[in-house]
Amino acid sequence: MGRPPCCDNIGIKKGPWTPEEDIVLVSYIREHGPGNWRSVPTSTGLMRCSKSCRLRWTNYLRPGIKRGNFTPHEERVIIHLQSLLGNRWASIASYLPQRTDNDIKNYWNTHLKKKINKIQGAADADGKKPSSDARPDCHDYVSQIYKMMESRKQYRAATLPSYHQKSRYASSSENISRLLQGSMQSSPTVNAPGKSKESCSTADDDDDENSNIITALTAASLTENSQAEGDRGSCAPMTHDDFDLLHSFESMDTVPRENTGTETPFQPAEADDAEAQLGAESDQPPLFLLENWLLDEASAQVDELMKLTADSCSYSIF
DNA sequence: AAGCACTCCAACCGCCTTCTG
DNA sequence: GCAGAAGGCGGTTGGAGTGCT
Numbered sequence: 277m278g279r280p281p282c283c284d285n286i287g288i289k290k291g292p293w294t295p296e297e298d299i300v301l302v303s304y305i306r307e308h309g310p311g312n313w314r315s316v317p318t319s320t321g322l323m324r325c326s327k328s329c330r331l332r333w334t335n336y337l338r339p340g341i342k343r344g345n346f347t348p349h350e351e352r353v354i355i356h357l358q359s360l361l362g363n364r365w366a367s368i369a370s371y372l373p374q375r376t377d378n379d380i381k382n383y384w385n386t387h388l389k390k391k392i393n394k395i396q397g398a399a400d401a402d403g404k405k406p407s408s409d410a411r412p413d414c415h416d417y418v419s420q421i422y423k424m425m426e427s428r429k430q431y432r433a434a435t436l437p438s439y440h441q442k443s444r445y446a447s448s449s450e451n452i453s454r455l456l457q458g459s460m461q462s463s464p465t466v467n468a469p470g471k472s473k474e475s476c477s478t479a480d481d482d483d484d485e486n487s488n489i490i491t492a493l494t495a496a497s498l499t500e501n502s503q504a505e506g507d508r509g510s511c512a513p514m515t516h517d518d519f520d521l522l523h524s525f526e527s528m529d530t531v532p533r534e535n536t537g538t539e540t541p542f543q544p545a546e547a548d549d550a551e552a553q554l555g556a557e558s559d560q561p562p563l564f565l566l567e568n569w570l571l572d573e574a575s576a577q578v579d580e581l582m583k584l585t586a587d588s589c590s591y592s593i594f
Numbered sequence: 595a596a597g598c599a600c601t602c603c604a605a606c607c608g609c610c611t612t613c614t615g
Numbered sequence: 616g617c618a619g620a621a622g623g624c625g626g627t628t629g630g631a632g633t634g635c636t
Contacts, residue, residue, distance in 0.1 A: 292604070314621065331605070366624060381625070386602050
């Protein structure tokens, strides 16, 4: 017996989320916490299916999400993990707590995959790498990608605005922050300010304000979550420094790698599963052996490998 | 200025897994 | 153990934004 598709109910709205809908959803989650998505549409009156609500929260409204501007470190992590795990975006995202699987997937599909194809094409032309090598040697591979990205990034930084500055509502974390602020300053119930697309600035102009808003919302969210589901600090917004600190701890093996039984975006337990699976199913080394390289020594090793492979990467990519 | 082509990402779709009674 | 419900995940696509001619 096939169950009906999630979003084919009559009256279910599709398409981009409006600011008003975001406020309704955030207000509800602030009050009840994330989860029990089934009840969200009925309780809020949103004409969205539960799945859509969950996705909207997970990918865009959840506090602590960083959008756009992938750092070289993040790019290295993605490339490396993709070479290890394949397109298991959720697992990859668990190593980048500020990023969603959807964001990583999009970034891979729109940026990294093309670059890799380009490199492989160039390598094939040079006879340096067989095209059939779906999982090329990580070190050499990453060093090539990284090298290319650095120059490409410099070029783009000099010539193009970052994509997060686009004025689309749905891609603007600033706009969402404004909505959240409006929601928080008013009553917990819906009080839509009716922000129009035009009235939303592209602003770099109030980053501090927005980060304060996010932080405040996160604090509220954490309080609620800890009350409802026990301690789970995964939703906290992480600064770059926090992220680096986390990685430094990881590399020191001081973080207990136990299953917290939560749906936190950073799930070492899930990584362990992947590790076990990798170890069982492939000839690749267990994931934990590569984590140190990935999380701590990545920069140093990549830089070193970049030097080592510089000669063999001398072909022009652009 | 207008039209076209391309890029990119938010959101949807459908399958799979996990949970619950 | 089974069936249905709910959640999770990866692939795909529609459409807005942008660049080029």
